[in-house]
Amino acid sequence: MNQSNHYPADFTWGVATSAFQIEGGANADGKGPSIWDTFCLNPNNIKDQSDGTVACDHYNRYREDVGLISSLGVDAYRFSMAWARVQPSGKGAWNEAGFGFYDRLLDELAAKDVKAHLTLYHWDLPQGLQDDGGWLNRDTAHRFADYAHEVARRFGNRIDAIATHNEPWCSANLGYGNAQFAPGVADARQAIQVSHHLLLSHGLAMTSMRAAAASAQLGIVLNQWTADPATDSELDRTMAELEYARSVQWFMDPIFKGRYPELALRAHGANAPVVHDGDMAAIAQPIDFLGVNYYFRSFCSAETPPRTPPGKLGFTDMGWEIYPQGLTELLVKLNAEYMLPPIYITENGMANPDAVTDGKVSDPARIAYVRMHLDALKAAMEQGVDVRGYFLWSLLDNFEWNSGYAKRFGIVHVDYATQERTLKDSAIWYRDFLSAQRQR
Template identity: 80%
Template sequence: MNTSPNFDFNNDFPPDFTWGVATSSFQIEGAHDADGKGPSIWDTFCLDPANIKDQSDGTVACDHYHRYREDVGIMASLGVDAYRFSMAWARVQPDGKGAWNEAGFGFYDRLLDELAARKIRPHLTLYHWDLPQGLQDEGGWLNRDTAHRFADYAHEVARRFGDRIEAIATHNEPWCTANLGYGNAQFAPGVADLKQSIQVSHHLLLSHGLAMRAMREVGSRAKLGIVLNQWTADPATDSPEDRALAEFEYARSTAWFMDPIFKGHYPELALRGHGANAPEVRDGDFDIIRQKIDFLGCNYYFRAWCSSATPPVPAPAKQGVTDMGWEIYPQGLPELLVKLKAEYPELPPIYITENGMANPDKVADGHVHDPQRIAYVRSHLHALKQAMEAGVDVRGYFLWSLLDNFEWNSGYSKRFGIVHVDYATQQRTLKDSALWYREFIAARARA
């Protein structure tokens, strides 16, 4: 393992650049029904073992609910500045509306105290896919009223914690909620209906705007924004068909969420492509959605590779693929960020809120050797620095993930963590990538 301060690229990040790690509530907390927590759509989705690759569930996960002090201690040992995590809505409001659960809020109160004691700044995400089942029973995100219930939730969280939190993101990757939850049934709630998925995407954006307004009413000091998974889309060949496919892919994914927030409308190319499946938009909706945001969170893992051939031409994957089968393509990160800067003049500061890789890691003699992950992170930080040198205002980087965890419909079969978790014993073991990241951050501090 390379632990030398020479990290093979320009390591001259700004001195106030944020270095963090990230997790999400359902993936690590466990304690699925502890202290009054209500069920979420993922609790329900996991009841059908056919939905999860290894027939597992999130009832225990990493038991972070009971082991958060140990986990915050690990963060402190790494020297990170910040921790991005999400709140389980059903833990603090079991039905998604009505009474608040003080015991649930108590957990996050203790977590914030522990982070403050370790001088780690909290970056909170309000929604990372675990909708209270009570709201799903009333239509979930297909029901426009859920957007208003989300705003109520955002208001209460900001009222209670807004002065103790560095930043609050409304949603994590609404593209996934809409397309994987409602488009192809891979994720909870397990619906496969293209028209519904597109309507859900609109309600998610509406809920973002309503929540931004609600949190601003509170007057908290936290920076407010949203986290989007984003990518460029490259044609497999120069054929008109492949170029058209790539243009549509970018419009229906990255631009579909960016344009309403920054331009007040959906991209015309995507609307034409969706045709009769285009969402119902009411008068005034875009005025709500187009709220000023203080930051944009960008989650980057891969590019879209667009081939119209049958079967499709595979991506070249010159740098290999991750254990998810995703092409490793770090140069897509500066390509994306420079493109966003050019297309959206009102673009606020950006945080890379997720970036990392799944790897089939194993403990051997008390160690976990994951040179592939070290190479992945190094290459993406090099690419990120190129974007910053091109003038993109990037303020921080959050490595996904702190812990191996419940990887949604893959269950525990995929490991994204820089800390290995033995799910039978809950033993945490720092992987070589964690030691590398610690040394990288320390070298930055010494510079």
């Protein structure tokens, strides 16, 4: 019997999405533009020249989608709020029609007995704030804290968990480091400063949400990976150590240790961020949970050209190595290095070139992927890591950022022309797996 059949009875099982990837309704009911709306205006930025104007039309089909979530038998749904939907310019007046959408969504989830896990920021900054400098502008951290307080004030007693940010590494390094994501800036120094302002905004938001006296558990979601040297050479080992310091420790150390890792600071040199007095104390607020998103490891090679990962278990449609044991290694390493709160695996899944055939979608590779990662997760738990839940990414095929609609992560297939939803075999497997869990 697989290890994954032996999870605690109170373990939380869920599925996850994000606002820009599924909602559509880009101009509906007073919503303002986000940096991703703007980024998509340049067709060179998106591989299939698409945008998020309609996406999965979740804004209009949320009841149907919550019905799908309920049919899977999950405990919880992780989703994000579009900041520009509830505050069109990112400052000033609130948009009651925008809040009304999330109010209805929460009502629907409650009616189906599905717990709500909200992410405040999943990369879609209001364009009005970008016009003022975006995350490079320190003031944006304070505007984010205001937004977090208002959401916690309104909904904090109807939501089980609120995460400040999803993957700030991506916001900084892909948005400002290599221009792969919105707002499309390629400047290493800006990326590092932005990473600091994102962390500062997290800490300020934690304080502002605590002041709202919400009952929701509060935390942050970080994308993380192990960094493995391709060989035993000193160059590869040094490269792997630096990669881990500049990615994982760069975000973990300020939150849990109140400082940046020295190795990364030295490597950044003149690009190191400007840090004001009191910033690190503001960032290092206690959190109730840590969300971990895991997809792959970093395979570090100093050779030219660099060695590629062996991919013994294959690669996903994103070209990412399938390496489930890296999840065990990561969690055990984090548990040894930090005083951690409970952990949720907030994203894990794979892109697969799925198609509907005779009304069905066969995706055995995804089922195998999830099985292996659940076994790896259980192995970490058996080594003392306090993991409380797992959210499969993603509920729906959706707008996969700069890949457009070409990559399908969902366990539910979406026909973008008709918006028809079809449960993939992986969704049926997940439903049956969860049913078996509850019969133990």
